[in-house]
Amino acid sequence: IGGGPCSTQGSSGEDPSVSLFREYLRLKTVHPEPDYDAALRFLDRIAEELDLPMKKIEEHWKYDAFTAVKDAEGNIYGRGAQDMKSVTIQYIQAIRRLKAEGSQPVRTVHLMFVPDEEVGGHKGMETFVTHPEFQKLNIGFALDEGLASPGEAFTVFYGERNPWWITIHCPGNPGHGSRFVENTAAEKLVTLIFLKLQCFTLGDVTTVNMTMVQGGVAYNVIPAEMEVSFDLRIPPTVNLQGFEKQIKLWCKEAGEGITYEFAQKHMNQNVTSTEESDPWWNAFSTTCKAMNMVLEKEIFPAATDSRFIRAVGIPAVGFSPMNRTPILLHDHNEFLNEQVFLSGIDVYQRLILALSSVPAFPDETNPFL
Structure with missing residues (x-):
């Protein structure tokens, strides 16, 4: 109920509903760092004021990850x-x-x-x-x-194991998404992934995980370049120079113009x-x-x-x-x-x-x- 003579004004002369609205707006709940905890505290307070039951449904964690809850088992x-x-x-x-x-x-x-x-x-x-x-x-x-x-x-x-974080750049022919375009960046990227999966023989000793794929601007535009990133963990028994030669070979086999760069490349095997x-x-x-x-x-x-x-x-x-x-x-x-x-x-x-x-x-x- 608002606006009538029965409405209560705040100490500043502002309607309490407006003050509450403005308070809620001040909570920074936007990404990439939303303050959800502050929003929950706000809603907890309102529920208590109105004597309303409140239930929070949270996934994965039993308890807040930063409250150090100790359960009955210690x-x-x-x-x-x-x-x-x-x-x-x-x-x-x-x-x-x-x-x-x-x-x-x-x-x-x-x-x-x-x-x-x-x-x-x-x-x-x-x-x-x-x-x-x-x-x-x-x-x-x-x-x-x-x-x-x-x-x-x-x-x-x-x-x-030595961490190698590598990004591979795959250039290709651009064009309209409705046409048959040869030698695209996506073709090379898929070939490279296939070679990686098929050629690896080190099994549980060395791991290679594709962690990021980037490229493209619209559904109907074939991109001129795509990137794929991998997280490699290489044991100290592997020849690192020989391993990089293998990466170069895979890039060459996947298509023309492919290059790569390391975000992390630890070489010491002590x-x-x-x-x-x-x-x-x-x-x-x-x-x-x-x-x-x-x-x-x-x-x-x-x-x-x-x-x-x-x-x-x-x-x-x-x-x-x-x-x-x-x-x-x-x-x-x-x-x-x-x-x-x-x-x-x-x-x-x-x-x-x-x-x-x-x-x-x-x-x-x-x-x-």
Whole structure:
């Protein structure tokens, strides 16, 4: 009911309905970064004012991804529960305990919080390892993130696959969509994808996933160029120079004028020794065995900042002490059980003490020591 003598005016003389309308308009719910949470809070408030029931239907996540809900089983839900806000706090709490105990390790322990790992690390660890401040740290060994382990054993990663992000440009003859036009960009793109799928023989070892396709301006216009992008993950056993030659051959076979460019192309294939004679690995594995932990050594399937650390000659392993936990990094309902989390602090406390107490040894090859 509006407009009549019974309507209530706000303190500013504006009709309350108009004020409410303007308040709602101020909420930034446009893409690419809509503030839906603010809109929900607004509607929650209105429902409460009017004593109306309200039900929110949300897909995928059981709880808000940033509220850190802990359920009756002690599972803590939130983005970063496994990857890797958990490990950050476990490191911090392990250091807190070591300091409280008055531990005096032989080596200095540095905690590094570095950005941009998820988008290639170009403005993060890749740049930092060349910085004089990094070299001053005099690092002998590094711990980085690992993965959860669904079983009883704990996975530890001594190397990782090289990420190659590649975009291939396919030029072709343009024309009207109603005509038979030969040698189009789309023909070449389809041929290239077919060659990629048919020629790959490395199976589970190397993965190639088409992630983006771009091109075209209208339904009835044949585009002069199309692009296709791939995410490649290549294990350290593959000859990278030979692999790129194969890519060039595929492009040549797919048609004339095809070119490609890399958004990311990591070429270093260093791995960390897992021989018992290696002092670092010996300290790591012996400490785990003393805690009755079964280790499974693997090559990391994705890419972490460890690749930049290994590239400058520093041994590094990826390890997140999260067994009996489904792998949910970047997934819906990412969670970590509180007992697994607390147990991980104990593990890191002992590992950090053991690794930081490794004495200097004559054959260390780290150029920064």
